[in-house]
Amino acid sequence: MRPPALPRFEGGQRLWMSSAGVGVVGLVATGVGALLDVREALYGYLFGFIYWLGLCLGTLLLLASFHASNARWPVVLRRTLEVTGATVPVFLVLFVPVGLGMARLYPWVTPSPELGEHALQVLAHREPYNTVPRFLLRAVGYFLAWGLVGHFLLRWSVRQDTEGSTRWTAWQRRLGSGALPVIGLAFSFMTLDWLMALDATWQSTVYGIYVYSGATVGALALVVVAGVATRDTQHFGRLLTPGHYQRLGTLLFAFICFWAYIAYSQYMLIWVASLPEEVTWYLVRMHGGWGAVSWALILGHFVLPFAVLLSRELKQRPRALAGVALWMLLLHAVDTAWLVLPALSPSRAHLPWTALTAWVGVGGCAVAFAVWRSRGMYPVPVGDPFLVHSLQVRQP
Template identity: 75%
Template sequence: MRPPALPRFEGGQRLQAISAGLGVLGLVATALGALLDVRRALFGYLFGFSYWLGLCLGALLLLAIFHATKARWPVVLRRALEVTASTAPLFLLLFIPLALGMRHLYPWVAPSLELGEEALHVLAHRRPYNNLPFFLARAALYFVTWGLVGHLLLRWSVRQDATGDLRWTSWQRRLGGGALPALALTFSFMTLDWMMSLEATWQSTVYGIYVFSGAFVGAIALMVVAGEATRQTQHFGSLLSPGHYHRLGTLMFAFICFWAYIAFAQLLLIWVAGLPAEVGWYRVRLRAGWGDVSLLLLLGHFVLPFGALLSRELKSRPRYLAIVALWMLAMHAVDVAWLLFPALSPERLAVPWTALTAW
């Protein structure tokens, strides 16, 4: 049955202005933090950048998967996903501080003797890949891919709504399926370039899909929160039925399990191999301080939501599911912090205050 026509949404200006004002204040505070300690400020900025970019790309991948599988039930979610995914070009602008401060973040930009002879040897071996021109060229390719796919999916969707021509739906389905390999590769290489290379010698072939699994859970949770926030209006949330929430809850449950599986698989492979260049990454994160965060992730990102989402009734009740979704968004922030900040402070648990202002 065709859903009822909705009036064009004209509100949100006040909330948008408040959000923009808070964003400007946060960026100014982060810039002031850079005057005090540029390295710590940039790590905080990278945390906020990685968190929100992950949600944007998670939404883009979820949208592409829906089109590729020709799924009908998420039609009412389509515009929310499209608008979220279409923010990718904004991150090109937000990437500028990271590009300007690369030497403070990545040891391969300006290797020092403090890294040790072995690390310097590894970095010299990786120089054909980890060098400034190639790094920036890859970043440009990532943003062009994400921006182009997100823009076309939104543009064609708007045209389809305006004209009713099914040709635009067909084009979206073709692009969604055809772009998935490119989206997967650019997401994976992005995590290797901007997150994993914070530590000189460490590498993992599972890292990219681990980051993806967390961002994907976050994107699903974001759709649940958006739906609940607008459920009492005559707009997006009013179209979501208990069945929609149940399916979103089931997807969230599935990818929480997938996140836990990938996290365990990476730990198991590194633990069994026992290579000094690899186990150090986990040694830092399993010590006192960061070890407590690891335990929090185990319980908060898997055990608790796993138990909660086993309930069919909870998944069909928007308010309760939104509470779980908000919790998962918070746990995703903890997960991103756990990935990034031990590279800044391996000796003890320390999170720069610019992480909050940049976020």
Template identity: 50%
Template sequence: MNLSPYQGGRRLLTTSAAVGVAGLVLTAIGGAFDARRALYAYLVAFVYWLGLALGALILLGAFHASSAKWAVVLRRFLENVPGVIPLFIVLFIPILLGRHQLFPWVDPGALEGELRKAVEHKTKYLNVSFFLVRAAFYFVSWIVVAHFLRAWSLRQDAAGGVTLTRWQRRLGAGALPLLGLTMTFAAFDWIMSIDPRFYSTIFGVYWWAGSFMGAFAVTNIAAFATREDPNQFGAYLNLDHFHSLGKYTLAFVAFWAYVAFSQFMLIWIANIPDEVPWYILRINGGWLWVGVFLALFHFVVPFFTLLQRAVTRNPRRLAWVSAGLLVVHWVDLYWLIMPHVHERGPRFTLWDLTAFVGVGGVTVAMAVLRMRGTLAIPVRDPYLEDSLRYQPQ
């Protein structure tokens, strides 16, 4: 196959980097006026973009674990997306510096009543030192797995053979429990601990389900956007690839709804005082309408839309649906985090936008940088030809 290393994307890289830096600077300026509000907006953006990268990494591991041949042509894109995770170590610094504004458990002496008792009960887990150790472990785990899956794949472009395929499959499959557990505990630490009284063992799965769906959505959009470029992976996908991607997107739209409903149902039926107030806050006042919006546009509308072959076999339509899902996924994370700032309902500010484009801009720039200089598909993978001829039975 006559394929050249990808050298495009310079304009996207520079534009994304410039927009990202501007967004981060504006968010920092916003922090000078209202530090707490700006930090919460930043946290939403942080877990949104990091979640997409982790979703792509877990998807890559799942494809290796299942020995999926049809997805080989997608693999290089999924290897490059998690390459942005080292950037999030730097982006984690504002969360660390602003921990007093974000997490009540950081300063238990300033709390009173029920909240103070909840924090004191969990102090062995919710303390700054252990919080930092866990964060370091999460990032190291994610970076090591992502690095070796990509490095072995790039080495295979020159060496060929099946040995490196076996290594990738063993690491991809073996790392899935680690990736799942670290993402779960990261959700506990960075999102759920905003309210130390609340606990839900399914909370990490909830974040993962939305992020995993988002990883498919990002792949759908990227595949459509690169269909005309022979040096990008989208040019090598046929309609059956898009159809399968659409079906997986549909499956995880339904899975997110299942997890969301399961968490709500179990907590509501159990009626435990530590858990129910978390939902009461989100079904009263203006937040109720955000929940209704999520039920409709995170599940009902995309579910019935993606049931149609006219959508899943049309790359443009699938990309539009995927873009909508990415927007709704941000609303979902906003609904998880922002009620702790504005109890009566959503209050959108400029910092919500600047934080989103700030973190997103530098993340996209980093992803494009990782793609440049590499082949868009694993040209010497022994199963590439099967993938290129993919036609489901």
């Protein structure tokens, strides 16, 4: 009945070093791009940064939710979630370019008269919220909240590996559930500060939930991919059963539907009311090349995966599910680009090459940090009292 003993994770040397190498090369290339066209490079960088930060925070929120619901089946996935959720410090460092470039990204920093009188008035009204020191202070606050929660969830779990006391499970559950409002609100205001503010005056109260739904889809897809990638190794993927994939696939399916639901609600409400200060954001995304991107999202991010994931058999087949998950990771990038890049070039769809280098750069650094951090740790929380329950999970 005991779980098959996996040794501590000692490999990964090559993986983290090559990821770090790729990451540095990507970041340097983006830096070179910035010398050529600093505005393009900044938008491209923001895209890459938000994509990977979204995966990290989606994972962290998922982990906290699992703790809050006392769930047993995901215990075997938890170390991976914990390590991914604890990569927040990398993003604090990687936030520096965003902070430095904020004047070129966010119109409120130095409002130009071209925005028109109305927009200038609105921005003047928002001044108590929108000042550079407050923006930076809030950013530090967000990172502190996410970083501390991620750090302690990982640390307590690791301590349980050796001490084995159920006390640590209780503490993780308390922190996981208690921190949800804090990290959730930080996430919501982050989407306002770093994404919504790309447009001078546009606002939507459901925007934070939209970004959250997409990030969770990405996080779930990431876990599936990581599980399948480590199937034949001494890592957690070896322990995953069709029951786990079935549940992960169901969650992925649910969040894809949730994403579509939020996206539809936001679009329909703005479309039908047709208020001039709201519709501009969608007008940009419905015309020119961005219209095609919108259609790609509807079909690729919802219709296709929805139809495919209806199948029970597919959700239990690791490789097939990993295919869907990879597809969702790609479409999540399209979604993130769709949020960020129209602010750079509203009239035509344009993907600056620095977006690709920044994506590789930020991703390489984040992956390298996660792999480096997890060395010497057990690949699953071996001290958790419910690990055996998780390993015995049967197909529903």
